[in-house]
Amino acid sequence: GAGVSQSPSNKVTEKGKDVELRCDPISGHTALYWYRQSLGQGLEFLIYFQGNSAPDKSGLPSDRFSAERTGGSVSTLTIQRTQQEDSAVYLCASSLIGGEGGAFFGQGTRLTVV
Amino acid sequence: SQQGEEDPQALSIQEGENATMNCSYKTSINNLQWYRQNSGRGLVHLILIRSNEREKHSGRLRVTLDTSKKSSSLLITASRAADTASYFCATVRYGQNFVFGPGTRLSVLP
Numbered sequence: 001g002a003g004v005s006q007s008p009s010n011k012v013t014e015k016g017k018d019v020e021l022r023c024d025p026i027s028g029h030t031a032l033y034w035y036r037q038s039l040g041q042g043l044e045f046l047i048y049f050q051g052n053s054a055p056d057k058s059g060l061p062s063d064r065f066s067a068e069r070t071g072g073s074v075s076t077l078t079i080q081r082t083q084q085e086d087s088a089v090y091l092c093a094s095s096l097i098g099g100e101g102g103a104f105f106g107q108g109t110r111l112t113v114v
Numbered sequence: 115s116q117q118g119e120e121d122p123q124a125l126s127i128q129e130g131e132n133a134t135m136n137c138s139y140k141t142s143i144n145n146l147q148w149y150r151q152n153s154g155r156g157l158v159h160l161i162l163i164r165s166n167e168r169e170k171h172s173g174r175l176r177v178t179l180d181t182s183k184k185s186s187s188l189l190i191t192a193s194r195a196a197d198t199a200s201y202f203c204a205t206v207r208y209g210q211n212f213v214f215g216p217g218t219r220l221s222v223l224p
Contacts, residue, residue: 004156041216042202042214042215042216042217043157043202043214045213045214048210048211050209089155091156093212095212097208097209098144098206098208098209099144099162099208101159102149102159102162103157103204103212104159105157106156107155107156108155108156
């Protein structure tokens with residue numbers, strides 16, 4: 001596609017339910033990143049995939065969070081047993097290796113846990 | 115650890131004035147990038163400056179990098195109301211994730 005696509009755009013879920021957020025990166029981009037952003041705050045790093053290397057999961061806030069990237073393309077971020085503090089905008093980005101040319105962001109998924 | 119911290123946190127100027135935002139970071143980097151965000155959604159890449167560069171221009175944007183001070187500045191000249199947004203710097207080390215600062219909220223008043 002022309003850009004990074006994320007779905008859904010908005011997700012409202014009940015506390016305790018599991019959610020899956022999807023990211024479709026730009027074709028040819030070997031690096032894929034997940035961040036989350038609370039209202040009025042900066043970007044909090046979650047996880048980083050680079051080619052076939054083991055992902056950098058150092059930003060995942062708890063073991064309720066996991067992510068995978070299938071076939072070096074589409075990525076899914078899963079949050080199990082959602083909590084109210086998980087409410088945020090989840091942003092996905094992709095780039096060429098080394099961040100060359102900059103990171104291209106999707107429009108994000110706004111997650112609200114009620 | 116926090117890297118890429120911008121100041122000021124918020125800046126309000128009149129249309130036509132210049133806006134300067136600063137970014138400081140802690141570790142060595144390969145490049146530093148500036149991004150813009152409208153309405154709390156996706157960020158848009160503005161400009162990249164490599165660690166061996168000192169200054170770069172793109173349209174009304176001017177970026178400087180001082181690796182000895184581990185700092186960068188973004189200057190927007192002749193600002194417009196449409197420049198109102200949040201601006202973030204991001205530091206990049208090869209093979210690692212982008213590290214973003216908390217951002218500067220710029221308001222350009224008509």
